[in-house]
Amino acid sequence: MSDSAGSIGVVLALFLTVAVSLCALAIDVGSLYLERRTMQGAADLAAVAAASDLDRAEAAARATLTANGFGAVRTLSVVKGRYERDRALAPDARFEAGREPFNAVRIEVAAPGQLYFAKSFMAEPEISVSAMGSTDARATFSIGSRLLAVRGGLANAVLGALLGGSVTLSVMDYEALVNAEVRLLDFLSALATELDITAGTYGDVLDADVGIRQALRAVATAAHTQGDTAAASVVTTLASRADASLTVPLDALVDLGPLAHAEVGPAHTGLGAELDAMSLVNAVAQLANGNRQVAVNLGAAVPGLLALTLDVAIGEPAQHSGWVTTGQAGATVRTAQTRLRLVAEVGGTGLLAGVRVRLPIYIELASAEARLKSVTCQGPSGDGAQAVVTARPAVVKAWIGDVPAGGLAAFNSGGGVARGNIVQAFPITVTGRAYAEMSHAVGDDLRFTQRDVDAREVKTVSVRDHLSSLTGSLLQSANLNVEIGGFGLGLSVGAIKSLVIGLLTPVTATLDGLLVPLLELLGVSLGEVDVRVHGISCGSAVLSG
Structure with missing residues (x-):
């Protein structure tokens, strides 16, 4: 019979070795979880810092990690993108990497975990965490006109036509x-x-x-x-x-x-x-105004004119652009396309005594555009907030010529401009055509401070090839064609042209003076775009996801 004395001690020694190893592993695992939790907190702070400074996102994230004891990370990934706070979207679908304009940052951090007891029998693990931060800075802005003065008669006629x-x-x-x-x-x-x-x-x-x-x-x-x-x-x-x-x-x-x-x-x-x-x-x-077109007959109310008729067509508003827009960087607002037909008539003199002389003007304004380029917030209360808006005036095209009044609102068709009938009095017929354009290829940046917002400041971008007198320029460049019938053999073509130009030149000043307030009432300007920032909201960067 063998002696079993001391076997319990051997078994206890074996179990003690396992127990000590398990305790060491438990301590290291607990330490790793604590280290991961600490790293997650540092990553959260780094994501908020990066979102607060999108231009220097990676540098801000790295500096924040270093300040919180994680300067020796193994890898750091900083991805800028766009985050949509839409509860209808699944959480993992709210962030789109690389989508501009950026308003969010997703960071991923990996660092070696620290082992104290288990490093003798297991490899050093890697701890990885991720965090997302987004900024909520936004501005409310619009394109409009300054409307510094209102002429009651014109405003009543146009507004009444729009309101029905x-x-x-x-x-x-x-x-x-x-x-x-x-x-x-x-x-x-x-x-x-x-x-x-x-x-x-x-x-x-x-x-x-x-x-x-x-x-x-x-x-x-x-x-x-x-x-x-x-x-x-x-x-x-x-x-x-x-x-x-x-x-x-x-x-x-x-x-x-x-x-x-x-x-x-x-x-x-x-x-x-x-x-x-x-x-x-x-x-x-x-x-x-469902028809998008109004007609106003100003009759002989304008001094110096026998008659003046006005037809205005307003295009459909641009998609994804309200009249006033609240949004983050990248938000855009546009004016609607606008078409105007003005026909002025004056009484003739001399060779054209008793004859009505017409000046038909047709103007097309494309959409002006303003895009929120950036919103920056400085100071704890946002008192140093600034918004930068890139604005581009509408391209203005103008003709002397006749167009069908009823077809102005067909914005999906170009619609030709025929030679305008200026004089129709047998035996004299005068027709004319002219074209002028004002354009601005690129937008200009307008900077608005909180002080500008409080002062209701309106800032303007003007086209570089501006025409001081649009209708005057048209008339001076007009190609007039004079036809004289058989009963007018003694009439001079040159004299009739000079007489027509002389009669219509004063009309151009009147029409130019009328166009400015008219377009202001419609919220657009000839060769200009007026931008106003109505408010800047400086929400702090926050964790998202």
């Missing part, structure tokens, strides 16, 4: 609209009330088509909320005069960008921008 009713506002009424500011949040909240939307998002509000009277009442409510009772009263009057059958596509009026997902009701700093009531009323009126 009779408008008889005074100059003081228009000044009240020009000087009134309404908050975007107040306007959207009033629209939600008009549409009876008590839950949902502002995107739900903008997806609806609202009646023009409802839209104008929302403007009036927003003005009244700001304490501007005079402007509120004027807009209420306009609402009562507007054609009740007209509707306003709200998504073409306001583009909220990511803020479209904000819930109706709670205040949001990004919606605190202020809009001037006159521009807002004009935008509502233009969008509501």
